[in-house]
Amino acid sequence: MPDTVVAESLAAAAADVLETMFFSSVIGEAPVSATPPADAVAARLRFSGARSGAFGLRLTEGAARVIAANFLAEETDEPTKPQVQEVVCELTNMMCGSVLSRLDRGAHFDLEQPAMVDAAAVAEPEAVSREFDIGDGEIAIFLSMDAKS
Amino acid sequence: MAYRVMIVDDSPSMRAFVRRVIDLSGFQVDTCLNAGNGAQGLALLEHQAVDIILTDINMPEMNGEEFLRRLEEHDQYRAIPVVVISTDATQNRMQRMIQLGAKGYISKPFSPEALRGELERVLGVSHA
Numbered sequence: 432m433p434d435t436v437v438a439e440s441l442a443a444a445a446a447d448v449l450e451t452m453f454f455s456s457v458i459g460e461a462p463v464s465a466t467p468p469a470d471a472v473a474a475r476l477r478f479s480g481a482r483s484g485a486f487g488l489r490l491t492e493g494a495a496r497v498i499a500a501n502f503l504a505e506e507t508d509e510p511t512k513p514q515v516q517e518v519v520c521e522l523t524n525m526m527c528g529s530v531l532s533r534l535d536r537g538a539h540f541d542l543e544q545p546a547m548v549d550a551a552a553v554a555e556p557e558a559v560s561r562e563f564d565i566g567d568g569e570i571a572i573f574l575s576m577d578a579k580s
Numbered sequence: 581m582a583y584r585v586m587i588v589d590d591s592p593s594m595r596a597f598v599r600r601v602i603d604l605s606g607f608q609v610d611t612c613l614n615a616g617n618g619a620q621g622l623a624l625l626e627h628q629a630v631d632i633i634l635t636d637i638n639m640p641e642m643n644g645e646e647f648l649r650r651l652e653e654h655d656q657y658r659a660i661p662v663v664v665i666s667t668d669a670t671q672n673r674m675q676r677m678i679q680l681g682a683k684g685y686i687s688k689p690f691s692p693e694a695l696r697g698e699l700e701r702v703l704g705v706s707h708a
Contacts (some may be wrong), residue, residue, distance in 0.1 A: 444596035452597070503593055504600050519594045525688045528667030532687075539672045544638070 432534065432576070438558040442571045444529035446564055449570075452525060454501040461569045463562040468492075472515065474523040474576035478531065481538030484576040486527035487553035488519065494568025495519055520545040530574060582610035582630075583703070588621045588635040588647065589665070598634060598665065599696075604623060605696035618647025625657055633662045637677070646679040661702040665690075 442457075449455040467473070470492035489499070497511040499518040510518070523545040531540045544551050554560060555575035562571040581616075585602065587595045595614050602609060604619065613630060615621035619642040621633065635643035644664060650656040663684035664677045674685045684702040686695060 448689045451691055498591075502597055504596075514593060517591060521591060521594055524668050528669065528688065532669040537671055539670050540668070542638075542667065 434444065434559045437534065437574055438561055439532075440530050440533040441559065441561045441574060443568070444526050444533060445572055446507065447531050447564065448522065448526045449498075450553045451483065452502070453498050453522065455565050455567075457563045460568050461562040461564045461571075463560045463571055467550040467553075467571075472519055473548050473550040473553035474516075474519045474545045475548045475553050475569055476523055476527060476545040477543045478527060478540050480540035481535045482531070482540070482572065485555055485558075486523065486530065486575075487548070487558070487573040488523045489550050489553050489571040489573070490519065491568035491570075494565055494570050496549075497565075497567040497573055498522060498570075516547050526572065527574075530572075581610040581682070581707070582701065583631040583699075584611045584613075585609050585612040586615060586621060586630045586633045586670075588615045588618060588633060588639070588644070589618050590636065590639040592616075594636065601692050601695055602699075605692035607696045607699055612695060618644065619643030621647060622650055622657075625660075630660060632699060633660055634665055634699075637664060637666050637673075644677070644701065646682055648677065648682055652681040663702055664699055 446457045467489055468491050471489050475487040494517050501514040502518045503510055504539040527542055528553045554573035558573040558575035560573045562569055587598050599612055614626055617639040636642045646652045661683040664682045664685055667688045669687035672694050677685055683699045684699045
């Protein structure tokens with residue numbers, strides 16, 4: 432599958448999931464930085480089925496906190512670190528499902544539970560990636576397919 | 581009419597979010613029970629009746645598929661309509677859950693309007 436098709440699906444899924452479930456909007460594209468910010472948080476999951484591979488998200492701390500607050504409707508209190516991590520994992524799960532259903536409509540996939548990972552290690556070297564400015568920070572998305580996929 | 585709702589999901593954040601979306605949609609809730617998996621859901625049903633159940637699929641201890649099987653085996657619980665909420669938007673998964681007894685299915689991401697529409701559809705009520 433061409434990387435351009437994957438990249439378009441990453442962008443479409445990001446916009447759809449962020450707007451519908453997290454009350455956030457993609458403002459624009461940002462360059463994918465090779466070295467993540469020191470405060471970045473990241474989550475990753477593996478998937479199998481019609482294709483297999485890995486999907487990862489990396490967010491700046493500000494973006495993660497705002498997304499968590501939006502999801503949890505926290506208007507006065509800052510979300511706790513465990514809450515932020517839980518919401519980042521939810522976002523990873525939803526966005527991966529959305530991307531895969533766009534790439535292979537009708538195909539079946541099994542998604543493993545997302546887990547928080549080191550932000551510097553979230554992406555496979557060959558992953559297709561996009562990074563977006565969401566106003567309060569940036570979110571980077573990575574998708575890699577296993578060789579047989 | 582206000583409905584007694586049960587939300588079954590291992591993520592407290594997701595349960596809170598679903599409740600919030602239900603409220604945003606205008607769907608009237610009388611009481612809302614929360615369970616972290618199917619086993620907890622079944623335990624709650626022993627003490628309190630509900631009108632509709634919304635459940636995740638992937639959960640520890642008792643997942644959504646086993647939860648649906650257990651509900652179907654029970655004379656009283658079988659009649660409670662269940663809506664599955666999942667990231668899996670495939671027809672395969674949807675049909676499997678319907679075969680197991682689910683009356684509705686909604687994939688994430690979903691809007692408040694879509695969720696309300698599905699709840700009202702399975703309850704057989706029209707939008708007021």
